[in-house]
Amino acid sequence: MTPFSYGGPGSRVLITTRHDTVARSMKVVYCHHVDKLGPIDAWSLLKKQVLTSGKDEPELDMLKDIGLQIIAKCDGLPLAIKVMGGLLCKKEKTRRDWEDILNDDIWSVSQIPEELNYAIHLSYDDLSPCLQECFLHFSLKPKKTILSVNEVVSMWIGEGLVNGGSGILELEGKRYYNELILRNLIEPDTNYPGQFIGNMHDVIRSFAHFVARDEALVAQSGATAKNKLRSHSFLRLSIETKGAESDEFEWRDLTGHKLLRLLMLSGNFKMQPGDSLVTFSSLRTLFIESANFAALLESVCQLKHLRYLSLRSCTDISRLPKNIHELKFLQHINLEGCGGIVKLPDSIVKLRGLRYLSTNDTHVNSIPRGFRALTNLWVLFGFPTYMDGDWCSLEELGPLSQLKELGLKGLENVLEASSIAKARVGAKQYLTALTLECSSRLGDDGLLKARV
Structure with missing residues (x-):
């Protein structure tokens, strides 16, 4: 509590919690209990979630009697009402459909812990099997970790959770993601534009962990993890x-x-001599963040089924393994924040199934010749722009016609428009996001030599 002693006169600390014990342990001066919603406010909230246009309001008002009964089963809890609204907005606005929800057997299931609302279970039950798996998978994200929709969808694809037939899997995965938002099972983070970053409410997250408890473990402390790892086997x-x-x-x-x-x-x-990844021969997704991982790096290539590799802010890493091409199924590589990496291995051009590559916030300043062979790339961030004699790195982008998001850096290194044109950015029909980074060119005397 020492840092709070420096607050100015009249300063207040506001704590929000679902548990009285937390408030008491913080020695709060005043505890305000938020009341549950009354029928009028609850109905207003439900309508807001269900209505797609003002034209539907009279039709919805005809269902108010059923709606109020559904709200009563939600016990006036705003989150439960929002989730129920997300479910009802996917149904027809008919008495039969709404009565099916009201009379569903799930309201009487006794195995669910009391703190997990039945409304969430009902909404989960209404999801298709693919969406159920993606919903449970999203709940595995560490609470403080920020994952973009692209990264989330790449994980889903890597684990075989997205069924796109002959279509583009990323587009189908984003449709799944948007539907979970529509159902209020994922909440967009308002600190970011659009629905680029999503989070999950603690109650919904707890429900997902309960459902997946036999196959998945999510722990926020090493001690908790150790105890559970000894008593159960997880996927x-x-x-x-x-x-x-x-x-x-x-x-x-x-x-x-x-x-x-x-x-x-x-x-x-903690690492010990001899530690490696060899044990995990079935691993498809490996996500490491803010950890010392260099000692395990060489054994990554033993993971023959690996689809997704993210080593974010692992500052002790200075390179990827030279034989990275042995991971023939690898689709996703994220090296964001690995400032020690300055070069990609030449063999990366053999990863023909690669769909996502990010070297943002690294010191990668060159790419191997033949990079153009990665024609399945869908997202490419941190691509270095430079000249090597008459050759320009941008030439390697020409054949990459599937790119949807592209980030270029170091554009000050290329002055000729003809070199830039070789990237053929205008011909990339799927491209929806383009990020350009450049700075001024300084001469040896420190004065501005040219401006891009």
Whole structure:
């Protein structure tokens, strides 16, 4: 509490919590209990979630009697009403459809813990099997980790959760993502434009963890993870460590889980000589954030089924393995924040199935010749622009016709318009987002030499 002693006169600290014990432990001076919504406000909230246009309001008012009964089963909880609205907006506005929801057997299920509202279970039950899997998968994200819609969808694709037939899987995955938002099971983060970043309410997240409890473990402390890892075998692990807790969690605590398909670690963990990834031969998704990972890097290429590799802010890494091409199924590489990396291995051009590559916030300043062979790339961020004699790195972008999002850096290194034109940006019919980074060119005397 020491930092709060420096507040100015009249300063206040506001704490929000679902548990009285948390408030008491913080020694609050005044505790305000938020009332549940009354019928009028609850009906107004439900209508707001269901209405797609003002023209539908008279039709909806005809269903008010059923709506009020549904609201009563939500016990006046705003989150439950929002989730129920997300479900009802996918149904026809008929008495039969609304009565089916009202009379569903799920309201009387006794196995769900009391704090998990039945409305969420009802909405979950209404999802298609693919959407159910994607919903449960999203809940594995560490709470403090920010994942873009592109990264989320790439994970879903890598685990085979998106069924697109002959269509583009990324577009189908984004449709799944948008439907979960429409149903209020994912909430867009208002700090970011559009629906680029999404989060999950704690109650909904707890429900998802309850449903997936036999296959997945999400832990926010190394000590908690260690205890549960000893007593059960999991297919998916998401563990977040911080501060002193990183000393409690050892890599070897994971080695007994040989059937792992997904591993997400945020924060450091203890390493011992001989530790490797070889044990996890079934791993498809590997997400490491803000950890020292260099000692395990070479063993990454033993993960023959790996589809998704994200090493975010792993500052001890200076390169990718030279034999990265041995990961023949790899679709996603994210090196964002790995400032020690200055070059990509030449063999990366052999990863013909690669669909996502980001080197943002790294020092990668060159790319291997033959990069143009990666024709399945859908997203490419941090692409370095430079000249090597008469050759320009932008030439490698010409054949990449599938690009939907592209980020170029170092444009000050190319002065000739003819070189820039070789990227054929205008011919990329799917391109919807283009980011350009450039700075001024300075001469040896420190004066401005040219402006881009």
